[in-house]
Amino acid sequence: MASLSSAQYRSYSSNSFRQSSSNGQRHNHRLLSFCSPIPRRSPPVVLCLQQSQGNSRPNVVLMQDGAVATPVNLAQKKEETVKKLEDGLLSSSGISTEELKEAAGFDVNENESSVSITVVGASGDLAKKKIFPALFALYYEGCLPKHFTVFGYARSKMTDAELRNMVSKTLTCRIDQRENCGEKIDQFLKRCFYHSGQYDSQEHFAALDKKLKEHEGGRESNRLFYLSIPPNIFIDAVKCASSSASAASGWTRVIVEKPFGRDSESSAALTKALKQYLTEDQIFRIDHYLGKELVENLSVLRFSNLIFEPLWSRQYIRNVQLIFSEDFGTEGRGGYFDNYGIIRDIMQNHLLQILALFAMETPVSLDAEDIRNEKVKVLRSMRTLRLEDVVIGQYKSHTRGGVTHPGYTDDKTVPKDSVTPTFAAAALFIDNPRWDGVPFLMKAGKALHSKGAEIRVQFRHVPGNLYNRNIGTDLDQATNELVIRVQPDEAIYLKINNKVPGLGMRLDRSNLNLLYSTRYSKEIPDAYERLLLDAIEGERRLFIRSDELDAAWSLFTPVLKELEEKRTIPEYYPYGSRGPVGAHYLAARYKVRWGDLGIEQ
């Protein structure tokens, strides 16, 4: 289970930024301090094998995350019997044999470091549905360091066995690699432990620290905390974790999920509070959209294809559309949502992040800081969003085929008079030389007719087109369009004008396309896998830096305030519809036509 090497191999083909990720951390003394000059070889692992075939440069120096695990000395205070039982399991079947087997493949170094991943809020929905499965997938593919442990932390009383039970229910094996799955699940579960405690109790975190230390067995320890908890207890948990459960010898990193505040002020306050206990390098603000395969691919497409590079500017691009839609509503879980609304929930973070990646100038390198610098530049070049450039909507109930779909305010967890938008469309502009005048349209909504997330790039019409007569009066209806479908059914396609085969001269828009499912049979990893792995490796490229967050909020905060002060009533649209027509008028104002609602779509 070639932990470190997996990290290493992962970096092989991507060493430019992998290496840089360690460069990026030069100011992180803690991190550098533990770097161990462990001789690393290349044990072939599923993923790693695949990675290493490429044009990999064989000698990547990975200066981080040397991970060690040990046969664990467990002496739990609670539930001793269970523990002992499991000790036995761990040392007999769990670790010794398995690890010995692996050890045959490569160096065993007793001084390797360990990684402990603590999921704070382990009994929550996200943890169950995403975090544990992602950790297991990483383990399954040999991407986790050799010596890792997973801790669940939450308020509920639970035994390790109960946690394992809970976790095991959501673990699935990759379709294409079912081999040994059961066995792998068992092995993984044995590395999962539970600690119950209050989120604001230093003592409880100190107790966790003790447990963690036991598992680390004196090795250099690296600790990752994943805060899967409501925003109001972020700070408490960070405070306790940082002061009572930080790693003594290795790094301590904290992954936080949105919401990062609800406007500039609250976000700044949150950042300030976090920074009381953590340095910037320790904070990993996750935006899981950045972990999506096609968002990752966006930069590759753009920067490694000559055919796209010259087109990437106002000279050729007429508009860019960022579209997100869900085909379901809040479905009884509107409590959190109602306090935030779709703009904060989707636009200000996910769509804006994609926009920044799309529009940024070429970074100096693929290092996290270089990329994030460019993203911040885009955000800072953007015009603050104005109320008239926003259209909001809220879904109402709709009966179709005898089934009544409830409206947003029919949700019991939502106030009856809520004006929170469940749909929004916005026009944004980047006032820099590359994008001046190009509308970037965003659209996000719940309870729409389809489910998807995509980026659409509409090109200008051909000047002086010889085939104008074949196109009709609206030349803009026959322009090229590049579509990057982020989900579902990942795909890239380019709409081109083409002659319909036959004796006449009829033009047609057809697609040059790449459907991932036909080209790549392997399942595409979940965004959380990538992001967790990046956090473990200290790769910050896909996480949001504080100044980025500030800049993002400053674009949206004034309009959000105004909406709330004026209690602007959203335009209602039926559940399952294409959203409020207002979105079309907004687009029309900027001479744009939504690409996803065209006839040919």
Place this chain on the structure above:
Amino acid sequence: MTFTTHFSHCSTSCKDNSKLFSSSSRSSPAIHHRFSGSRRLCRFRINSANGNPLEALPLLPISESAADYDYDDNVETGDSHSTLSITVVGASGDLAKKKIFPALFALYYEDWLPQNFRVFGYARTKMTDEELRNMISRTLTCRVDKREDCEQKMNHFLGRCFYQAGQYSSEEHFAELDTKLKEKEGGKSSNRLFYLSIPPNIFVDVVRCASLRASSATGWTRVIVEKPFGRDSESSAELTKCLKQYLTEEQIFRIDHYLGKELVENLSVLRFSNRVFEPLWSRDYIRNVQLIFSEDFGTEGRGGYFDNYGIIRDIMQNHLLQILTLFAMETPVSLDAEDIRNEKVKVLRSMKTLQLEDVTLGQYKGFSKGGKLYPGYTDDPTVPKDSITPTFAAAALFINNARWDGVPFLMKAGKALHTKRAEIRVQFRHVPGNLYKRNFGTDLDKATNELVLRVQPDEAIYLKINNKVPGLGMRLDRSDLNLLYKARYPREIPDAYERLLLDAIEGERRLFIRSDELDAAWALFSPMLKELEEKRIVPELYPYGSRGPVGAHYLAAKHDVRWGDLSGDDS
């Protein structure tokens, strides 16, 4: 005539024939419509300017809508006096049987032909009309997707086919043909198209006889000629001169059937109607262009004609060069034939004359594979044992103009290779200062974008792009953005001959080769061809069914090019 009754109802044709079928060099409005134009109009069957039944079906040649009938009615009520007679000279030949008659039938089946048309076969063989019909019927097939009424349509079509036996150099015999034509035309204004499907040595005789004795008195007369148009600058010029004694430039339709291929037609559409391609179309972005033709069989006992010409004359100097000019030309003022041909000629005239050192020759030799023996070229009984005629050639050409200076245009054509295909490959430059350079290995040019237009078989367009392999690492991959015609357009694609015959009937010259174009094309190849023959350069032998002589790789390497079709990552 037994069939006259059959035709009696076909009393109509185009309202405006004189205009449509006039032999003016510019396209008539009607022509312009079918070609560049207003599919939109046609969608509603608006019978504009010409009232040409050809117009009736341009949008959806499978006509089912009531609108079509309305339209036909319109035409019926209009007066129509002209007739069209298509005479296939060399009717018993192979091309006529395999391509021309079937193409005419397909046009008829899809209602592209004017109502009053007749097909005449002319050859030396004695044959009755019935025998000709018999012969033709064996090669007619109905489109896979439209078998309906096929039998009936076939019978109608055959009923319009007639035969006249005669010598190719006999004015008398052509006069007889004329009499027969007149008889069928029934005094109506007549347009006549001659398709010369005969050996080159009798071209001029036939043209003389047809022109003097069987020209239309009232409508136009056009002559389609097939390659070879000479074998070098001089003989080609001589041929043109002779043809022009009897025909005007507007009457000569030099056919290059590659220009009738769907994807070659689409080349201009792709380029000029897509903003994403237009800015890329120059030396700034394009590293090289490859024009590749390969056949997976040899001469197979029919090398007599070929041996006299060789692959360069047979494929390169015409088909591949024509595609090259279409690819490389500047934007024409309009889609009119003369505008396009002017631009093509400009490309040819900007090209550097081909040098001997920029050519590699090959000839296939016998090869036995899996117990089966494939004969070499000189094993063909119709080929001289000591023949050094190339069956394979690769060449590097250059266009010394502002757009293409320094960009190698590589051509490759061969027989008896491992695959059968024709394609255009456009290799782009590498990304300057590529951020992902390290993922590519040392040769950046191996991971560049490439646009491939596969002309045949399995028409397709695809664009190779660099793409991240899904997964946790950062591995790049070249994958294809593609458009496979079969998947998108399930209907059968018309044969090149259908398009070209129809164009000739309509007087659309865009896809035919003008005399000055032909001269310019020969001027590029003649010196090198002469040198080859004078020096008796021996071709590199390659096994039947192989990938051709390795010399082609060295030629490419000399110009920093790598053949896209043999790179391993492509099928």
